[in-house]
Amino acid sequence: MKARLYVIPASHPSIATQLMLEHKGIAYKRTDLLPVVSKVALRAVGFRGITVPALKIDGDKVQGSRPIARELDRLRPEPPLFPADPEKRAAVEEAERFGDEELQHPIRQLLWWGFKRDRYPMASYSEGAKLGVPIGLAVKTGGPLVALSARFNEASDENARAALAKLPGLLDKVDALVESGVINGEQLNAADFQIAPSIGLAMTLDDLRPAIEDRPAAKLARRLVPNYPGKMPPVLPAEWLDPLARAKSV
Numbered sequence: 588m589k590a591r592l593y594v595i596p597a598s599h600p601s602i603a604t605q606l607m608l609e610h611k612g613i614a615y616k617r618t619d620l621l622p623v624v625s626k627v628a629l630r631a632v633g634f635r636g637i638t639v640p641a642l643k644i645d646g647d648k649v650q651g652s653r654p655i656a657r658e659l660d661r662l663r664p665e666p667p668l669f670p671a672d673p674e675k676r677a678a679v680e681e682a683e684r685f686g687d688e689e690l691q692h693p694i695r696q697l698l699w700w701g702f703k704r705d706r707y708p709m710a711s712y713s714e715g716a717k718l719g720v721p722i723g724l725a726v727k728t729g730g731p732l733v734a735l736s737a738r739f740n741e742a743s744d745e746n747a748r749a750a751l752a753k754l755p756g757l758l759d760k761v762d763a764l765v766e767s768g769v770i771n772g773e774q775l776n777a778a779d780f781q782i783a784p785s786i787g788l789a790m791t792l793d794d795l796r797p798a799i800e801d802r803p804a805a806k807l808a809r810r811l812v813p814n815y816p817g818k819m820p821p822v823l824p825a826e827w828l829d830p831l832a833r834a835k836s837v
């Protein structure tokens with residue numbers, strides 16, 4: 588099987604896909620892309636969409652963490668990413684949908700809001716990546732790239748604040764999924780691989796980690812992504828963090 592995965596380093600759905608390829612034992616080559624540049628690069632190599640993860644596998648092109656999970660199960664059924672039992676499969680698919688559609692984006696917005704404030708931590712998110720340019724230089728000259736990505740991801744003050752207000756509820760939902768055994772069970776599934784990187788990425792933000800690290804959600808992240816790349820020092824205004832602090836103290 589010949590596979591090449593296009594990623595942005597430390598992108599949570601990209602890491603989800605890397606984990607799934609590893610789970611299947613599929614060897615792959617990785618192409619690391621800078622945000623924004625990634626959109627042009629993906630089109631240049633023949634993808635229709637403009638986001639990572641994007642996978643070329645045995646001549647086919649698949650884009651998006653959820654379609655990729657299904658394609659990997661089709662190409663290499665063992666070990667499966669979805670349970671055979673229809674009821675259990677439906678629960679995993681719903682958890683995976685939640686991870687993709689509800690959990691991923693607020694965390695992405697908070698990260699880009701942080702980079703808007705201070706882009707120097709970006710280098711830590713690209714450690715070990717082969718971007719074709721020295722990361723120090725990319726960060727030094729990366730002001731316009733950060734501004735574009737923050738705009739693309741709608742990382743405004745208002746949305747960052749809304750993302751923080753939403754976070755306790757999202758974390759409660761992940762905790763409930765862990766506690767009901769839909770995720771973090773003995774057999775890992777597509778929802779585990781979808782959700783763990785979002786929690787892992789959130790925990791790279793010093794502002795968010797204290798509200799997460801004692802939760803069941805953190806156990807899943809430590810199991811699947813113990814060395815999530817990146818570290819963002821505190822950047823968020825204290826009053827915006829109130830909903831998180833309150834959620835931790837109940």
Ligand SMILES: N[C@@H](CCC(=O)N[C@@H](CS)C(=O)NCC(=O)O)C(=O)O
Nearest residue numbers: 598599600622623638639640651652
């Ligand atoms: N929900 C999609 C998300 C894809 C997505 O938004 N990827 C981001 C990286 S996390 C991206 O490619 N952004 C382009 C950019 O920042 O320039 C999935 O799971 O595949």
